Amino acid sequence: MKIFSAKQMQKADHATMQNQQLTSLELMERAATQVFNIIHNKLNGAAVPIHIFCGIGNNGGDGLVVSRLLITHGYHVKTYIVNFSENRSKNFLANYDRLKETTNEWPIQLKSEEDFPEIEPQSIVIDAIFGIGLNRPLVPWVAQSIKRLNTLRCFTLSIDIPSGLYTNKVPEDAEAVIFADITVTFQLPKLIFFLPQTGNYTRDVQVIDIGLDRNFIVNESGVGELIGPYEAVSLYKNRAKFSHKGTYGHCLLIGGSYGKIGSVVLATKAALRTGAGLASTYVPECGYSILQTALPEAMVITDDNEDLIEEITFDYEPTAIGIGMGIGTHEKTIKAFESFLNTNTHPLVIDADGLNILAKNPKLLKKLAPETILTPHPKELERLIREWDDDFEKIEKVKSFSKENNCIVIIKGANSMVIYNDQLFVNNNGNPGMATAGSGDVLSGIITGLLSQGYTPLHAAIFGVYLHGSAGDLVAQKNGFEALIASDIIDHIGNAFLELFKNSKNVDKNQ
Numbered sequence: 001m002k003i004f005s006a007k008q009m010q011k012a013d014h015a016t017m018q019n020q021q022l023t024s025l026e027l028m029e030r031a032a033t034q035v036f037n038i039i040h041n042k043l044n045g046a047a048v049p050i051h052i053f054c055g056i057g058n059n060g061g062d063g064l065v066v067s068r069l070l071i072t073h074g075y076h077v078k079t080y081i082v083n084f085s086e087n088r089s090k091n092f093l094a095n096y097d098r099l100k101e102t103t104n105e106w107p108i109q110l111k112s113e114e115d116f117p118e119i120e121p122q123s124i125v126i127d128a129i130f131g132i133g134l135n136r137p138l139v140p141w142v143a144q145s146i147k148r149l150n151t152l153r154c155f156t157l158s159i160d161i162p163s164g165l166y167t168n169k170v171p172e173d174a175e176a177v178i179f180a181d182i183t184v185t186f187q188l189p190k191l192i193f194f195l196p197q198t199g200n201y202t203r204d205v206q207v208i209d210i211g212l213d214r215n216f217i218v219n220e221s222g223v224g225e226l227i228g229p230y231e232a233v234s235l236y237k238n239r240a241k242f243s244h245k246g247t248y249g250h251c252l253l254i255g256g257s258y259g260k261i262g263s264v265v266l267a268t269k270a271a272l273r274t275g276a277g278l279a280s281t282y283v284p285e286c287g288y289s290i291l292q293t294a295l296p297e298a299m300v301i302t303d304d305n306e307d308l309i310e311e312i313t314f315d316y317e318p319t320a321i322g323i324g325m326g327i328g329t330h331e332k333t334i335k336a337f338e339s340f341l342n343t344n345t346h347p348l349v350i351d352a353d354g355l356n357i358l359a360k361n362p363k364l365l366k367k368l369a370p371e372t373i374l375t376p377h378p379k380e381l382e383r384l385i386r387e388w389d390d391d392f393e394k395i396e397k398v399k400s401f402s403k404e405n406n407c408i409v410i411i412k413g414a415n416s417m418v419i420y421n422d423q424l425f426v427n428n429n430g431n432p433g434m435a436t437a438g439s440g441d442v443l444s445g446i447i448t449g450l451l452s453q454g455y456t457p458l459h460a461a462i463f464g465v466y467l468h469g470s471a472g473d474l475v476a477q478k479n480g481f482e483a484l485i486a487s488d489i490i491d492h493i494g495n496a497f498l499e500l501f502k503n504s505k506n507v508d509k510n511q
């Protein structure tokens with residue numbers, strides 16, 4: 001599903017009005033009616049007090065429509081106008097009048113902090129103060145009112161986005177943003193829902209189809225793409241009946257050092273579970289028995305050094321290579337890594353200490369095979385690209401880094417992101433249980449396994465991150481978060497593949 005900027009949402013809005021011969025007031029009615037339907041379906045007529053806070057723009061207009069519809073369906077509603085500007089939108093004013101016609105009373109005006117109303121704790125709050133039109137800092141009394149709303153701890157539904165959030169930068173005051181239990185957002189997800197600094201303002205997001213112009217959406221390239229079951233299944237490559245293990249490649253996992261052989265065992269096992277036809281593992285001598293015992297399906301090549309890798313030599317042409325897990329940063333290993341990069345032309349994934357070596361020796365970046373996949377967690381990323389001011393700058397820096405080095409970067413985290421040149425893909429499956437030792441080694445193994453089967457590097461990165469998160473979610477459904485360990489993720493890769501086809505009916509109408 002595409003992710004649009006605020007400007008692109010406005011353009012989609014205009015294309016829709018033009019092509020469907022709708023007025024903006026009719027589009028607002030359509031969008032807000034869907035929000036009402038969601039609330040009505042959940043509440044089913046319950047006599048719970050509902051407090052709706054509206055701004056003076058179109059987000060406020062949406063709030064007024066929801067208010068009118070709730071009132072005509074017998075709900076107990078109080079409507080407030082957070083009067084932060086005299087510059088009221090046309091559709092706000094039209095719905096303001098319609099609400100008065102329906103209820104015979106004007107909504108309650110809030111003009112300062114003192115006007116903030118009494119609200120019973122069991123109430124529901126609907127937040128329609130600001131939508132995607134916020135473009136400057138909040139005036140102090142509005143910021144204070146938002147903070148007061150947060151202290152109430154009422155169940156809160158935000159319309160389109162939690163008020164106080166910009167769509168393209170982090171808020172000046174992190175507390176002056178609505179903390180929503182759910183955000184009902186129009187047509188397409190917004191990038192802020194997925195970033196570490198802005199994603200915590202809403203517990204849940206529901207994207208509703210308000211019928212915006214399909215052609216416009218298909219033809220406009222968004223600021224990013226959210227990878228869901230539909231996108232993932234479209235990347236899947238079928239296995240042919242008359243195929244053999246050679247069809248699916250012979251990958252090589254290079255890593256491990258004394259005490260860290262487990263990392264490369266996990267990666268190799270994950271590559272095989274993802275469908276690589278054959279897998280070899282390159283380890284120091286001390287890893288030989290461990291690998292042969294832990295993973296009889298793998299072949300093992302050993303370095304002459306007992307405890308660490310000091311020379312990377314192998315006598316076959318791997319279809320894909322994953323390197324770095326548990327490899328350490330010993331000088332001898334750095335040398336071996338450098339001469340490996342000098343000659344390697346195979347599709348490559350670099351993880352863990354491989355990334356740390358690159359960060360310490362940036363000249364090695366020039367030696368990467370085209371479209372090499374780097375899989376840093378935030379700390380490793382910081383070593384590679386240095387500090388960033390906020391999540392938006394981080395994305396821009398990674399895009400430049402990707403362009404400069406012709407590489408694909410996976411920023412690992414709660415919503416892992418895949419960046420290649422100017423393209424951004426957001427993955428939002430996975431769970432906090434996956435923040436556990438070896439989880440990253442498994443991801444590298446999955447991606448190497450996909451590369452080995454002929455997936456393009458970009459597809460392997462996107463699909464790999466999705467499968468990894470999906471397998472982790474399947475474990476968490478059975479065992480919860482705490483007990484989840486990396487081997488469990490490997491054990492559920494098979495189910496993650498099966499799950500793809502259970503979900504394939506889940507078609508994205510915006511495609």
Ligand SMILES: NC(=O)C1=CN([C@@H]2O[C@H](COP(=O)(O)OP(=O)(O)OC[C@H]3O[C@@H](n4cnc5c(N)ncnc54)[C@H](OP(=O)(O)O)[C@@H]3O)[C@@H](O)[C@H]2O)[C@@H](O)CC1
Pocket residue numbers: 009010012013027028031055056057058059060061062084085087089129130131132133134135136137138139159160161186212
């Ligand atoms: N296609 C769609 O997506 C659809 C969208 N719809 C809805 O429209 C919403 C966007 O509406 P919107 O453009 O009127 O902006 P909104 O967020 O209501 O803000 C109001 C105005 O406040 C102003 N302002 C900004 N910052 C300020 C500040 N700090 N302090 C004071 N004032 C400030 C600024 O105006 P300015 O003063 O800059 O002229 C801004 O315009 C969207 O989120 C969705 O709910 C649906 O109805 C239909 C389909």
Ligand SMILES: [K+]
Pocket residue numbers: 059127128129130131158159160161162163
């Ligand atoms: K809002």
